Amino acid sequence: MTAKIDGTNGLIQQYDYQVLTTAFTYTFAAGTTVLVINPAGTLATGTITFPAAPADGMTVTFSSTQQITALTLAGNGKTIVSSITAINANQAVTYVYRLSNTSWYPITIVASGGSIITSGTSVASTSGTSIDFTSIPSWVKRVTVMFQGVSTNGTSVIQIQIGAGSVTTTGYLGAGGYFQNANVTGSATLTSGFAITAAVAANCVYHGSMVITLLGSNAWVANGAFARSDIATNNFGQGSISLGGTLDRVRITTVNGTDTFDAGSINILYE
DSSP, X not given: OEEEEOOGGGOEEEEEEEOOOTTEEEEOOTTEEEEEEOOSSOEEEEXXXXXXXXXXXXXXXXXXXXXXXXXXXXXXXXXXTTOOOOBOTTEEEEEEEEGGGTEEEEEEEEOOSSOOOXXXXXXXXXSSSEEEEOOOOTTOOXXXXXXXXXXXXXXXXXXXXXXXXXXXXXXXXXXEEEEEETTEEEEEEOSSSEESOSOOOTTOOEEEEEEXXXXXXXXXXXXXXXXXXXXXXXXXXXXXXXXXXXXOEEEEEESSSOOOXXXXXXXXXXX
């Protein structure tokens, strides 16, 4: 640690420099107001605990030279207002403490630019009637669902659903479609999810992605493009849905809910 004279609370303040690793835990010691994190690479998880006995008007600042994908802030018995859940490389964050309601408030968030893109864990779409990705962080504004060689054993259209606490299965507005050539085209509306196409034959093999973006107030819009590798066909789907809360999950399934996935892999990116 390095000490400096600071007017805050009339204390000698200190900054701390740490080379931390994934799953780290760090607690601000008394008098320490700045934490500089300089890890060797991206940190998947970590926890920063605020000081145990802060004075009114005290500030704490922390930054990292590398991305921290999933960051937990702990108040040490105090409330943290607008707690961040991730941090960009070269991003600095400052919170100030208000004694009267024992709460920390963010006053500065300086980022290097860009967004944190987090990859889920790829899932083999070789069995089952649905594939779920859950525990998506509350700060997420965009989710990309990616298909590689995905197929089912039936003729029900593959759809992508989202949800807040549970999967939303009604109220979607939009349609899916396809074109093979000038004479082979089709489209159809769908209210149970975001469609990736309008019609499916058994063992159609799909590749591509759908991007689902927050419009505001829990309203989401989707735009997807997929191609079949078993035949020269392009497929697409667009739509929107308003959720009752903050998005935290994505499901890939079929409209009838009974056709079984039998090939390929699926993953998501969120940011």
